[in-house]
Amino acid sequence: MSEKVILKFDADGLxxxxxxxxxxxxxxxxxxxxxxxxxxxxxxxLWHKGATSGNxxxxxxxxxxxxxxxxxxxxxxxxPACHTGARSCxxxxxxxxx
Amino acid sequence: MSEKVILKFDADGLxxxxxxxxxxxxxxxxxxxxxxxxxxxxxxxLWHKGATSGNxxxxxxxxxxxxxxxxxxxxxxxxPACHTGARSCxxxxxxxxx
Numbered sequence: 001m002s003e004k005v006i007l008k009f010d011a012d013g014l015x016x017x018x019x020x021x022x023x024x025x026x027x028x029x030x031x032x033x034x035x036x037x038x039x040x041x042x043x044x045x046l047w048h049k050g051a052t053s054g055n056x057x058x059x060x061x062x063x064x065x066x067x068x069x070x071x072x073x074x075x076x077x078x079x080p081a082c083h084t085g086a087r088s089c090x091x092x093x094x095x096x097x098x
Numbered sequence: 099m100s101e102k103v104i105l106k107f108d109a110d111g112l113x114x115x116x117x118x119x120x121x122x123x124x125x126x127x128x129x130x131x132x133x134x135x136x137x138x139x140x141x142x143x144l145w146h147k148g149a150t151s152g153n154x155x156x157x158x159x160x161x162x163x164x165x166x167x168x169x170x171x172x173x174x175x176x177x178p179a180c181h182t183g184a185r186s187c188x189x190x191x192x193x194x195x196x
Contacts, residue, residue: 005192018116018125025123027116030168042193065187066180070128072188082164089163090170094103095140 008069009035015071019047019081022060022074028081029089033071047075055079106167107133113169117145117179120158120172126179127187131169145173153177 009015014032021028033041041047047057057075064071082089107113112130119126131139139145145155155173162169180187 005190007192016114016128018128020125027118027125027170030114030116030128030163062192063188064190064192065128066182066184066189067187070187071192072125084164086164089165089168090161091164092103092162094105094160094162094169 005064006068007038007064007071008067010069015069017071017073019057019073019075022076026088027090028057028075028077028087038071041073047073055081057081103162104166105136105162105169106165108167113167115169115171117155117171117173120174124186125188126155126173126175126185136169139171145171153179155179 007015013034015034015038017031017033019028019031020026037047041059042062045059047059055078057073057077059073059075061074062071063074077087080087082091084091105113111132113132113136115129115131117126117129118124139157140160143157145157153176155171155175157171157173159172160169161172175185178185180189182189
């Protein structure tokens with residue numbers, strides 16, 4: 001779309017970002033990006049997940065929600081998304097006893 | 099899992115919640131839930147999206163991320179998730195010109 005998208009970062013300069021596997025459609029993680037991190041990701045088409053893990057994720061597409069305060073990244077993961085080593089951070093179910 | 103999950107709500111008492119269509123795997127929206135809203139959802143297996151839309155979403159499963167500060171709801175939507183009438187709030191792409 002040619003429409004200029006205005007993004008809304010929160011008071012800490014961050015925007016919540018859902019990371020979805022572009023092939024399996026599994027949600028891998030939710031992270032908070034700042035403007036610099038987003039700029040670098042748009043430029044490189046690669047998200048460096050942080051110095052600790054060294055993992056990168058190839059970004060296939062970025063979507064933004066209706067009110068511009070949340071991002072959705074479609075990625076091809078090159079390793080586990082979670083710091084525990086799990087493929088996805090959402091490996092636990094919540095039930096009504098929790 | 100039998101492990102007791104400790105949820106972390108933010109300073110405003112909210113937890114970011116990704117809502118995913120359990121059949122198409124499409125991300126429909128990201129919303130912020132409070133503890134009451136989550137309790138009601140766990141009890142009723144139904145998420146009342148707010149008085150304005152009147153829409154409800156049947157909750158099939160709730161997952162929690164590794165550090166307990168984000169939820170993932172698998173739902174069967176009974177109507178559009180977005181206040182614009184779109185099926186998903188993520189109907190816009192962001193490119194490097196944005």
